[in-house]
Amino acid sequence: MTDQPTQPANSAAASLEAIDEAVRAELTSLRESIDNIDAAVVHMLAERFKATQRVGRLKAEHKLPPADPERERDQITRLRALAAGAHLDPVFAEKFLNFIIAEVIRHHEAIARA
Numbered sequence: 001m002t003d004q005p006t007q008p009a010n011s012a013a014a015s016l017e018a019i020d021e022a023v024r025a026e027l028t029s030l031r032e033s034i035d036n037i038d039a040a041v042v043h044m045l046a047e048r049f050k051a052t053q054r055v056g057r058l059k060a061e062h063k064l065p066p067a068d069p070e071r072e073r074d075q076i077t078r079l080r081a082l083a084a085g086a087h088l089d090p091v092f093a094e095k096f097l098n099f100i101i102a103e104v105i106r107h108h109e110a111i112a113r114a
């Protein structure tokens, strides 16, 4: 026979409810932080795209190519180092930056065509 808790059943149920309440409160609090961080990420991305759109217009005016692989290599090196220092997976950081840069280049190509 396995060991059973010594508490009466209704008392055990009450403490389980208390744990559930504490877990629920922690989950809500963590999700509030996540929502704030997501909002900050969206605002930062919007600012970044404002800057890259200006770069795109400048490049188009001066007949410069939409992509700059050397600049991208420098950024990836820098971002990977920042990620490692921040305990973020550098592989993920690189993928994330490449995802954003691909979208920026798509915008620059569209600006050049317009």
Ligand SMILES: C=C(O[C@@H]1C=C(C(=O)O)C=C[C@H]1O)C(=O)O
Pocket (backbone or CB within 6 Å): 052, 055, 066, 067, 068, 069, 071, 072, 075, 100, 101, 104, 105, 108
């Ligand atoms: C914004 C630029 O255009 C492209 C997009 C980049 C980016 O999003 O960081 C970097 C290099 C370029 O391929 C740039 O040349 O600076």
